[in-house]
Amino acid sequence: MTLIESFYPVLKPxxxxxxAERAHTFTVKMMIIAHRLGMLKSVVPGPQQPRSVMGLTFPNALGLAAGMDKSASAVEAWGALGFGxxxxxxxxxxxxxxxPKPRLFRLPEHEALINRMGFNNPGIQSAVKKLQQRRTKAVVGVNIGKNFDTPNEDAVSDYLICLKAAYSVADYIAVNISSPNTKGLRDLQAEGAVRELISALKKEQAVLQQEHGKQVPLLVKIAPDLNEMQIEALARVFNEQSIDGVIATNTTIERTAIKGHRLANETGGLSGAPVRERSNQVxxxxxxxxxxxxxxxxxxxxVSGADAVEKMKAGAALVQVYSGLVYRGPGLVREVLEKIKP
Structure with missing residues (x-):
C-alpha cells in the first residue's frame, strides 16, 4: 500500500x-501539490497492462471520468496515481x-453524488494552454459541450469550436450531449439532432486529420435515461456515421434507487452506486x-473492482470512475486494476 492510499482514510472524515464542492476543489489542489513534491506514487499493482483501443495505447484500462478535473489542472497527478x-x-x-451553489451533494448511505454543476469551466482555450505543457504517459481525453446560453439550433457551432481548439492537444475527444444540468442539452440525443451534430463533427475531424497529420478519435457520451427506441436510434446514427467510440453512461435523473432520502428531490444528475444497474443495461x-x-x-x-469487471463483461473495452473515487479513494484504483487484468 502506498502512502497516499494509507493517508486517504485519515483525510476522508x-x-x-x-x-462537497469545497472538498472537491481542495482535493484537486492537493493532488497537484503532492505531485510537484514527488509524493505521488502509482498504486498500479505490478507491471502495466496496456490496452489498444481506437488506435491508442492505454497504459491500462482504467480512466478518470470527466468532471473531476474540469480545467485540465492535474492531468500529470492523475496519471502518476495510476490512471491509464x-x-x-x-x-x-x-x-x-x-x-448557483450549492450544486454538489453527497449521499454516503448510497455511495452516491448528486450534481447540478452546469459545465462550470475556464473555457476550452484555457485548458488547451495547460494541455500543451502536459507530460504524462496517460491517454488524455477532452470532453466538450456547448455554452448554457447557446440555443440548440446553434449547438453544432459550439462543438466545432471546441473540436478545432482541442484537436492538437487531445488523444481523444468526447462529445457530451447527455448532461442533465444544461437546459435542453439532452434534446441533442434525438435522432435528427445527433445525426446533424455527429455528421458535422466527423467532417471537421477529417479536415483536422489532414491538417495535423494525426487521427484523434471522436466519442459520444450518452445518458442512462434512454428508452429502447432511443437506444436503437442512437446506435443507428453511430453506426451510420462510424463514430469512433461511445461512453456509457452519464448521470441519471431517475431517483427510484434513493427514494425517501432527504436529498432525493435535489435537481441534478445522480451518480455512483445507484446508477450502476441502469448504466450496465444501457x-x-x-x-x-x-x-x-x-x-x-x-x-x-x-465503487469496487467487481463493478469494473461487470462493466467489462457487459461489453466495455475500458472503464472510468469518478464518484467511487470520492468514497473509496486511491485504493479503488488499485482494486479495479487488480480485478480487470487481462
Missing part, C-alpha cells in the same frame, strides 16, 4: 465535513461559472447494436 487515461472537462467555447444494449469496431467505455456506479 475531514473532507466529508466540508461542503484522464478525461478533462466538460469544456465549452467560452468560460462559464455554472449553476452499455449492454449498445454493445449488441453497435458495430464490433466501435468500442464502449463503461462508466457509472463503479
Amino acid at each position: 475531514w473532507l466529508f465535513r466540508l461542503d 487515461a484522464v478525461e478533462v472537462g466538460t469544456l465549452t467555447p467560452r468560460p462559464q461559472p455554472g449553476n 452499455l449492454q444494449a449498445f454493445r449488441m447494436l453497435l458495430k464490433e469496431q466501435i468500442p464502449l467505455i463503461g462508466v457509472g456506479g463503479i
